[in-house]
Amino acid sequence: MADSVLVLGAGLVGSSLGLALTRAGYDVMLWDIASSHALVAASLGAGRVSDEETDDPDIVVVATPPDVIPGLVAEVLGKFPGAVITDVGSVKAPILEAIDRLAPEHRRYVGSHPMAGSQFTGPLTASGDLFRDRTWVVTPEPGNSPEDIAVIERLARDVGARVVTMPASEHDEAVAQVSHLPHLMSILTASHLRDVPQGNLRLAGQGIRDVTRIAGSDPGLWRQILTSNVAAVRHELLAVAQDLAQLIDSLEDPEALEKFLGMGQAGALSLVGKHGQEPLDMLDVTVEIPDEPRALSRLFADIGDAGFNVEDFELTHDPVREVGYLSIAVERDVAEKLRASIVEGGWHAWAAHRGSRK
Amino acid sequence: MADSVLVLGAGLVGSSLGLALTRAGYDVMLWDIASSHALVAASLGAGRVSDEETDDPDIVVVATPPDVIPGLVAEVLGKFPGAVITDVGSVKAPILEAIDRLAPEHRRYVGSHPMAGSQFTGPLTASGDLFRDRTWVVTPEPGNSPEDIAVIERLARDVGARVVTMPASEHDEAVAQVSHLPHLMSILTASHLRDVPQGNLRLAGQGIRDVTRIAGSDPGLWRQILTSNVAAVRHELLAVAQDLAQLIDSLEDPEALEKFLGMGQAGALSLVGKHGQEPLDMLDVTVEIPDEPRALSRLFADIGDAGFNVEDFELTHDPVREVGYLSIAVERDVAEKLRASIVEGGWHAWAAHRGSRK
Structure with a gap:
């Protein structure tokens, strides 16, 4: 039964x-x-x-x-x-x-x-x-x-x-980092809207909606959650307060600002593909794109027809040789299969570690 | 032509x-x-x-x-x-x-x-x-x-x-509030992940993914955007730094914390239905739910069959009378139609301003 x-x-x-x-x-x-x-x-x-x-x-x-x-x-x-x-x-x-x-x-x-x-x-x-x-x-x-x-x-x-x-204690530290802190950042962003004129809200796009979505959660429930994890949450908030002070300073220094933005990008990318999984082992399959539009449409069709799940891609351009490169990020175990199927179609393609993009 | x-x-x-x-x-x-x-x-x-x-x-x-x-x-x-x-x-x-x-x-x-x-x-x-x-x-x-x-x-x-x-100047102030500030809040949340042990990232759910999505944007592009709007962006960041200090203080005071969370919730709700539109004029249609499950299934079916777009709803309970109330938020111009079609099905229902929920 x-x-x-x-x-x-x-x-x-x-x-x-x-x-x-x-x-x-x-x-x-x-x-x-x-x-x-x-x-x-x-x-x-x-x-x-x-x-x-x-x-x-x-x-x-x-x-x-x-x-x-x-x-x-x-x-x-x-x-x-x-x-x-x-x-x-x-x-x-x-x-x-x-x-x-x-x-x-x-x-x-x-x-x-x-x-x-x-x-x-x-x-x-x-x-x-x-x-x-x-x-x-x-x-x-x-x-x-x-x-x-x-x-x-x-x-x-x-x-x-x-x-x-x-263990329970480890769990509580982890949720302070990946759940409670993001929740409060969403709250800070959303509560700041109290100072924004109604007319300006017409300019709100998808970005602010995503950032503030979880702030719409029940305040009474979150009061209970946060007050039972105060020490860990305070630790995270103090670290962010330091970062914020540094960010404000960096507004006058474009190089420092871009470095900060890059840290944020790296952090966001560190979550990709991680719904409770270990980090994915990704490779780039890079294809050389000659100056011929019909062939390119064929490449897109080839990749789709072969049934590959393209999670991330980037197009770069070599100004000297006047060719482009399409880099497709895929999991290691399908990279060789994808490369082979692309090469079969008459393309120049190779697989390499991410970060070694041309 | x-x-x-x-x-x-x-x-x-x-x-x-x-x-x-x-x-x-x-x-x-x-x-x-x-x-x-x-x-x-x-x-x-x-x-x-x-x-x-x-x-x-x-x-x-x-x-x-x-x-x-x-x-x-x-x-x-x-x-x-x-x-x-x-x-x-x-x-x-x-x-x-x-x-x-x-x-x-x-x-x-x-x-x-x-x-x-x-x-x-x-x-x-x-x-x-x-x-x-x-x-x-x-x-x-x-x-x-x-x-x-x-x-x-x-x-x-x-x-x-x-x-x-x-005017251009008004636009720039507005985007600092509804685009540039949320972007930097997303960056702060995502960049903070650099201090988080890999194993803890396995606990990351949809919330942190939503908050950090826009942090994945191109740092070079955002450096250009932010450095051309420095004064307005700094103004917003300084206000948030004050809020953050106040939030850290409120961790020891559950009442103050819940009030802060409520401001966040209000801010998040102020964006609902606002994709470049004027704020929607919403009413609650409230239905009394007697202690009878089959009738309730029929209510859900009735609402769906009538083709109403239910954007938000809430279920409350009257512990004295032992009945529940289902409140459905709809735009003013369909509220009466929805109420009428529900009443036709034999329910007690009324329309009222939001916030006056039982």
Whole structure:
């Protein structure tokens, strides 16, 4: 028989989890302090509304705001003595400490944190694909049994996530860097709009929309997240304050400014292809482009027909020889195949490490 | 006969403009200092490679990096005495001042700035839809004739953009606020990743990717943009530095922190629906949801079947009456229609100003 899962909290994350687990064959029960939320989630296909009298789940996922997670974990540890318990809280060490105080015997609690969400809240914005290809961090502690850890890791993989395992303290430092700091940078950018005349907002393009998207998130939820990770968040903010002072100084020095912009570009590129994966090993396949437009259209068609996934490309020009070079960034294991198929079409092409572009 | 347009610079913006203008029926000629770029753009359907001997365009669009715009504008003012000239530079006043020095007789130059682009460069990333529904700022000066201004405004509208007209100096202040500052916030966030251990990057989710996307842009281009708008950019950065100091202080004060997060949320929401449009006049249509799941599924179906574009919604819960409320944000002119169609289905529903949600 399929595992049964009780999801506590039918907000965006809990409802999305219900949808994904139901699809994966789990028997899902839903509960929310606002019963209409559980009702909406159930009506969307995320499971059935929990019956507190008869429910006896194999797994409990606490998907509520962080403030109430420890209390609920302690409660279900007592109520379901056979269940493995996890939560989806964004900061792990303080939750663990609080559970320690409330329920010293908590071997069946395995902390976790799916790195997925959106600026929206509530069951109506749920999606069964929310966790697909996202990182789901599992933060076991020495007391956990390998079997219980495996149950939570399997649940995460069953909804399409990539599991990363690390200690709670390490997780909290990492999220300060890659989640909490970016969130506050988005907040600073968006809150600055209070000083911008309405008419000027007509000039807002996609860039500022992207930068400020996550600032639209629920302030109450983020207050809870940030105040439970204050030391790490302050450390990151102080470093950025130093950078900002340096950036302001560099406005008078174009060379220094460009260097700073280059650091930003390098940082942005360091995230490309990294949805919980190790850095990709990329090569450039470079093709010489002679002065003949019809041939070039053929090259584009060739590359597309061969079914290659071109992630990044660059066109450079040799002013002396009057030829151009098209460099296509691809993963190492397909570079030779791409090069061969291009050479077959009569082109000059070679593969090389990125950065060695002509 | 269709207007003929010479586009100088076959990068992302120039090539995209060539694609869009060709589609709109213009006769497009392309030139680039790197002839292979013009060749690639032409082969993608953005026009034909310019023939310097015979070209005699009605309109010239200078779509090069800002540093070389004034020189090219001065050159084509002399070369094509019948043409209306514009450019796509991101900062207008310094370009105008430079043109003033190089070609004091420049009535036929009408500055403009399409608020469109991406972190990519070069003709291979061009799209004929780049300008669709984006703002295209036209910055006329007293010397321009109404006819010449109309030519540029029509060109912008013909590629799907929304025209906003304002003086150059006002434009430059506005872009410092809604484009240059967000760009630097993205740069600060991305450059901060240099201090983040590789392993922690596995936890990066969509949020940091959105915040850092525009940081991937060309540092050389942005050096030119920012150094030509230093005073306005510094003004914005200093204000953010103050906010950042205040944010760091507020980490110890949850109330103050939540207030700050709320200012960010308000700022992010102030951009919603504003792609060069006036702020939308939105109403909430609120529906009472009784304790009956099948009826709720029917409500979702009803709303969808009625063909309404639901932009934002919120579910709230009345713990006393044990009912939920679904609030759907819609534009004023469809609110009554939506309410009526929901009421027809047997629901209790009413329309009200946003913010007055139950």
